Amino acid sequence: xxxxxxxxxxxxxxxxxxxxxxxxxxxxxxxxxxxxxxxxxxxxxxxxxxxxxxxxxxxxxxxxxxxxxxxxxxxxxxxxxxxxxxxxxxxxxxxxxxxxxxxxxxxxxxxxxxxxxxxxxxxxxxxxxxxxxxxxxxxxxxxxxxxxxxxxxxxxxxxxxxxxxxxxxxxxxxxxxxxxxxxxxxxxxxxxxxxxxxxxxxxxxxxxxxxxxxxxxxxxxxxxxxxxxxxxxxxxxxxxxxxxxxxxxxxxxxxxxxxxxxxxxxxxxxxxxxxxxxxxxxxxxxxxxxxxxxxxxxxxxxxxxxxxxxxxxxxxxxxxxxxxxxxxxxxxxxxxxxxxxxxxxxxxxxxxxxxxxxxxxxxxxxxxxxxxxxxxxxxxxxxxxxxxxxxxxxxxxxxxxxxxxxxxxxxxxxxxxxxxxxxxxxxxxxxxxxxxxxxxxxxxxxxxxxxxxxxxxxxxxxxxxxxxxxxxxxxxxxxxxxxxxxxxxxxxx
Numbered sequence: 001x002x003x004x005x006x007x008x009x010x011x012x013x014x015x016x017x018x019x020x021x022x023x024x025x026x027x028x029x030x031x032x033x034x035x036x037x038x039x040x041x042x043x044x045x046x047x048x049x050x051x052x053x054x055x056x057x058x059x060x061x062x063x064x065x066x067x068x069x070x071x072x073x074x075x076x077x078x079x080x081x082x083x084x085x086x087x088x089x090x091x092x093x094x095x096x097x098x099x100x101x102x103x104x105x106x107x108x109x110x111x112x113x114x115x116x117x118x119x120x121x122x123x124x125x126x127x128x129x130x131x132x133x134x135x136x137x138x139x140x141x142x143x144x145x146x147x148x149x150x151x152x153x154x155x156x157x158x159x160x161x162x163x164x165x166x167x168x169x170x171x172x173x174x175x176x177x178x179x180x181x182x183x184x185x186x187x188x189x190x191x192x193x194x195x196x197x198x199x200x201x202x203x204x205x206x207x208x209x210x211x212x213x214x215x216x217x218x219x220x221x222x223x224x225x226x227x228x229x230x231x232x233x234x235x236x237x238x239x240x241x242x243x244x245x246x247x248x249x250x251x252x253x254x255x256x257x258x259x260x261x262x263x264x265x266x267x268x269x270x271x272x273x274x275x276x277x278x279x280x281x282x283x284x285x286x287x288x289x290x291x292x293x294x295x296x297x298x299x300x301x302x303x304x305x306x307x308x309x310x311x312x313x314x315x316x317x318x319x320x321x322x323x324x325x326x327x328x329x330x331x332x333x334x335x336x337x338x339x340x341x342x343x344x345x346x347x348x349x350x351x352x353x354x355x356x357x358x359x360x361x362x363x364x365x366x367x368x369x370x371x372x373x374x375x376x377x378x379x380x381x382x383x384x385x386x387x388x389x390x391x392x393x394x395x396x397x398x399x400x401x402x403x404x405x406x407x408x409x410x411x412x413x414x415x416x417x418x419x420x421x422x423x424x425x426x427x428x429x430x431x432x433x434x435x436x437x438x439x440x441x442x443x444x445x446x447x448x449x450x451x452x453x454x455x456x457x458x459x460x461x462x463x464x465x466x467x468x469x470x471x472x473x474x475x476x477x478x479x480x481x482x483x484x485x486x487x488x489x490x491x492x493x
Contacts, residue, residue, distance in 0.1 A: 002028065002029045003026045003027060003028055003029065003062075004027060004028065004029040004030075004063065004064060004160065004161060004192050005026070005027035005050070005061075005062070005063060005161060005192070005194075006025075006026050006027075006061075006062040006065075007023060007024055007025045007026075007046070007049075007050075007059065007060075007061055007062075008024050008059055008060045008061075008062070008067075009022050009023070009024055009058060009059040009060070010022070010023045010024070010046070010049060010056050010058070010059035010060075010061070011023070011056060011057045011058045011059055012045050012049060012054065012056050012057055013057055018216050019042060019045040019216055020042045020045045020046060020049070020056075020216050021042075021215075021216040021217045022058075022059075022217075023042070023046065023059075023213075023216075023217070023218045024218065025046075025211055025218060025221065026221075027161070027192060027194060028192070028208075028209070029192055030187065030190055030191075030192055031187075031192060031193075031208040031209060032183065032187055032193045032195055032206050032207045032208050033192075033193070033194050033195065033207065033208065033209050033210070033211065034195045034196070034197070034203045034207040034209070034210035034211070034224070035047075035194060035195070035196045035210075035211055035213065036203065036210050036211065036212045036213065036232065036235075036236055037212060037213035037214055037236050038214070038236055038237060038395075038426065038428070039395040039396050039397065039424070039428070040215075040395055041213040041214050041215065041216070041236070042213045042215075042216040042217070042218075043165075043196050043213055044165070045216070046213075047083060047163055047165060047194075047196070049061065049071065050071060050076065050081060050161075050163065050194075051071065051073065051076045051081060051083045051163070052070070052071035052072040052073040052074070052075060052076040053073065055070045056069075056070060063079045063081075063161075064079075077157065079160070079161075080157075080158060080159055080160030080161060081159075081160070081161045081163070082153075082154035082157060082159045082161070082162055082163070083163040083165065084147075084150045084151060084154060084162070084163070084164050084165065084167055085165050086165055086166045086169055086423065088146050088147070088150060089150070090138050090146060090149060090150065091138065092137070092138050092139035093137065093138075093139060094137070094138060095134065095135050095136065095137055095138070096121060096132060096133065096134045096135070096136050096137075096138060096141070096149055096152075097114075097117045097118045097120075097121040097134035097135065098117070099138055099149055099153065100120075100121050100124065100134075100149065100152050100153050100156050101117050101120065101121070101156060102153075104156075104157075105117060106120065117134075118134040118135065120156070121134035121152065121156075122134060124152045124155050124156050125152065127155060127189070128148065128151065128152060128155065128182055128185070128186075129181075129182070129185060130148055130152075130182070132145060132148060132149075132152075142287075143171065143175075144171050144175035144178070144179075147167060147171065147175075147179065148179075148182070151182065151186075155186075155191075159191055160191065160192065161191075161192045161193075161194065162186065162191050162192070162193050162194070163193075163194040163196075164183075164193060164194070164195050164196065165196045166196055166197055166198065166423060167179060167195075167197070168197065168199060168202060169198075169422055169423050171451070176202070180202065180205060180206055183195070183206055184206060195207055198423070198424065198426060198429075199452075200229055200232065200233075200426070201454075203224065204224060204229070207224045208223070208224060209221060209222065209223055209224060210222060210224050210227070210232070212232070212235045212236055214235070214236060214237075214238055215238075219235055220235060233426050236426060237426065245433055245455075245458030245459055246430075246433055246434055246437045247437075248279070248437065248440075248459075248461060249437065249441055250277035250278070250437070250440035250441045250461075251277060252275040252276070252277060252278050252461060253275055253276030253277050253278075253443070254275065254276050255273045255274070255275055255276075255312070256274055256275065256276050256310070256311055256413070256414060256445050257273070257274040257297075257308070257309070257310055257414055257445065258272075258273045258274075258308070258309040258312075259271055259272050259273075259293075259297065259306065259307075259308055259309075260306060260307045260308075260309070261305060261306040261307065262293065262296055262297075262303050262305070262306035262307075262308070263303060263304050263305040263306050264292075264296055264301065264302065264303040264304035264305065264306075265289075265292040265295065265296060265301040265303075266287070266289050266292040266469050267289035267292045267293045267296065267466075267469045267470075268289070268469040268470050269306075269470065269471075270289070270293050270306070270466070270470075270471050271471065272464050272471065272474065274414065274445050274447060275445065276443055276445055277440045277441070277443050277444070277445060278440065278445050278446070278461045278462070279436065279440060279445075279446045279447075279448055279459055279460050279461050280445075280446070280447050280448070280460065280461065280462050280463075280464060281448050281449075281450065281456045281457075281459065281460030281462070281463040281464065282294070282447060282448065282449045282450075282463075282464050282466065283450070283453075283456050283463050283464070283465045283466070283485050283488075283489060284465060284466035284467060284489045285467070285489050287468065287469075288466040288467055288468065288469065288489065289466050289468070289469040289470070290418075290449045290466055291333060291418055291449060292469075293466070294330065294416045294418055294447065294449060295330075296317075297317070297323070297328065297416065297447075298317065298320055298323045298328060298330040298416060299317030299318060299319045299320045299321070299322050299323040300319075300320050300330070302318070310326055310327075310328075324353055324407075324410055324412070327411055327412050327413040327414060328412060328413075328414045328415075328416070329406070329407025329408075329410065329412035329414070329415050329416070330407075330415075330416045330418070331400065331403050331404060331407070331415060331416065331417045331418065331420060332403075332418050333418040333419040333422065333449070339399070339400075339403040340391045340399055340402055340403055340406075341391065342390065342391050342392030343390060343392060344390065344391060345387060345388050345389060345390055345391070346373075346382070346384055346386075346387045346388075346389055346390075346391055346394075346402055347369070347373060347387040347388065349391050349402050349403075349406060350372070350373060350402060350405045350406050350409055351364075351369055351372065351373070351409065352406065353406055353407070353409070353410040354372075354409055354410050358372070370387075372409050373387050377405075381401070381431065381435075382398055382401045382402065382405065383395075383398055384398065395428065396423045396424045396428065397424045397428025397429075397431060397432065398428075400420065400421075400424065400428075400432060401431075401432075401435070404435065408439075412444070413443070413444055413445065414444070414445045414446075414447070415439065415444060415445070415446050415447070416446075416447045416448075416449075417436070417446060417447070417448045417449065417450075418449045419449060419450060419451065420432055420436070420448060420450070421433075421450075421452070421455065433458075433459060436448075436459065448460060453482050453485065453486075456485070457480045457481075457482070457485070460477070460480075461477060462474060462475060462476055462477065463475045463480065463485065465485055465488035465489050466489070467488065467489055472488040472489070473488040475488075
């Protein structure tokens, strides 16, 4: 086979940690090759080595048969390697075309040829079969189109190897399908793609081969069609893990939250009831109003109209503090920006909302604080050597548990989960699902927003479907089907 990329005996260590341990791997020219594994398995380290962001301790990286002891970002790009990371590297206040060609604008040393730049951007979009105005401001784009701009940046540089790190994490089902078609199209154009995703459906849909990593080691490379999902998951986590959703045992109790005619921030006339011990799913396409509805309930956005009743009593949330005081917590979609303070410790993140209750004046009662922290570390199974550990150093699953601990410590009885497993690996997903089940068994009620169809159907007791800001239907569990939900999400059956 013709290999475009060959890694030989790559090792990368940090103080006390072997991030990548003697890894050898071949990537064939023109294939879509998946890198599979839990967070911390070594995938990101490998990507950084190939892109030149970090230097290996030992080993070589060969491109088209030429071996290098290390890469640099400039050399990597010169050889046609481009990386699309989870976090976009775009400048919001510049146009699409300006972002695509930043650092390489057509023109002379004094002026930029904007007409030529926009025409070149159009050429890239024609190659991608995408209809996007090069003059549009990036800040005005949806997340899906921002992802397409990132791909256009790579293609404008005559990419040979495109590394995609969780490219569909911020996308909805329809947008994922668009991206999958584009990836296949790039393959047909001769681009080699290294694909990282926690979504196994995508791997089985588009990848020719896959390589499993665990604890910094390369476990196995297989043809995708030759490995069953259950075996793949077991190889990734090193143990038997069920991909099925835990059985819902909580019984639906009395109504704890009622929303009547809620409007504002893109949502219109939303009404529903949430019961004690229930998981109510919110489904819909991008722009349906799911997150906007959740933010109004949490007091992060002010409603223009409508009423909210908590335990039968009409309530008005002017800000999130009002909601938190009344027992509502929000686990946001973007946990790194809105859910936790990455530079602060686990201790500081969890106790932030209750700091007044565990302090006398300016002195924190450490014994009381430690008691609260230990309770949540045990009940939520947070994996950390110390509460002093910075949250930014935790895996995605453990960061999510810290956000959850923060609200449970503050006494929340209603939790809003916005995309609860986005960017979380298979093993950690199962832990989050189990925790959600355990919470409802204790009488806590959950509103869950999810763009993953299997997840929304697997975890919800009922599903409220939204389309363009309006509720188009509410389904009981026996009515769940992908066709039914997508029909309602597209405007009603």
